[in-house]
Amino acid sequence: METLEPILAEHPFFARLEDRHLKLLVGCAANVRFDAGQYIFRGGEEANQFYLIRHGRVAVEIYAAERGSITILTLGEGEILGWSWLLPPYHWQFDARAVELTRAIALDGVCLRKKCEEDHDLGYELLKRFAHIIEDRLEATILQLLNVYEPHR
Numbered sequence: 001m002e003t004l005e006p007i008l009a010e011h012p013f014f015a016r017l018e019d020r021h022l023k024l025l026v027g028c029a030a031n032v033r034f035d036a037g038q039y040i041f042r043g044g045e046e047a048n049q050f051y052l053i054r055h056g057r058v059a060v061e062i063y064a065a066e067r068g069s070i071t072i073l074t075l076g077e078g079e080i081l082g083w084s085w086l087l088p089p090y091h092w093q094f095d096a097r098a099v100e101l102t103r104a105i106a107l108d109g110v111c112l113r114k115k116c117e118e119d120h121d122l123g124y125e126l127l128k129r130f131a132h133i134i135e136d137r138l139e140a141t142i143l144q145l146l147n148v149y150e151p152h153r
Contacts, residue, residue: 004029004105011052013080013129021122028111034058034098040081047084047092048109053077056102061095062141073140074099083130083137085109 005026008014014022032051034040040058041047051058057076061069072094075081084092086109116123 004031007054007105008052011078013052017125018121021119021125024115024119024122025107025112028108028115029105030108032104032106034102034104036098036100038098040096040098040102041092042095043092045092047082047090049106050080050082050085050109051104051106053079053081054103054105056104057099058102059097059099060137061097063095069095070144072144073137080133083134085112086127086130 003026005022008025008029009017009022014025017025034056040051041049043063053075055077057074058081059071060073060075060081061071063069081096081104082092084090090109112126116126
């Protein structure tokens with residue numbers, strides 16, 4: 001039986017992760033698929049996964065009453081989707097919708113939080129890596145909102 005370990009090991013997000021930690025991650029991983037237009041998650045829902053996108057594209061969106069859904073950024077192959085599983089209260093901050101058929105590896109956040117509690121080195125490694133993603137997403141959100149709300153001349 002093949003495992004997802006080689007795929008995770010080759011991904012830049014997991015680069016230089018100790019083998020013992022990689023094995024813990026694989027125990028929480030599963031292949032998933034989303035059809036075009038399908039919501040992967042919605043803001044406010046409980047966040048218990050993150051995703052490594054293997055194929056396809058996903059729009060990360062926020063809803064504004066005056067404008068409807070605003071796409072903050074679009075993620076594709078090799079990118080990580082979702083960080084809310086890591087920080088209490090574990091609720092999604094955005095919506096995520098498959099723009100086209102998307103295949104991904106889902107990592108179970110409940111499983112990972114348990115493993116991080118048992119192995120604080122793993123928790124610290126994941127937190128450091130996700131801090132970069134959170135920073136990038138915040139920057140993308142600010143830039144998009146500045147563009148959306150810029151006064152039209």
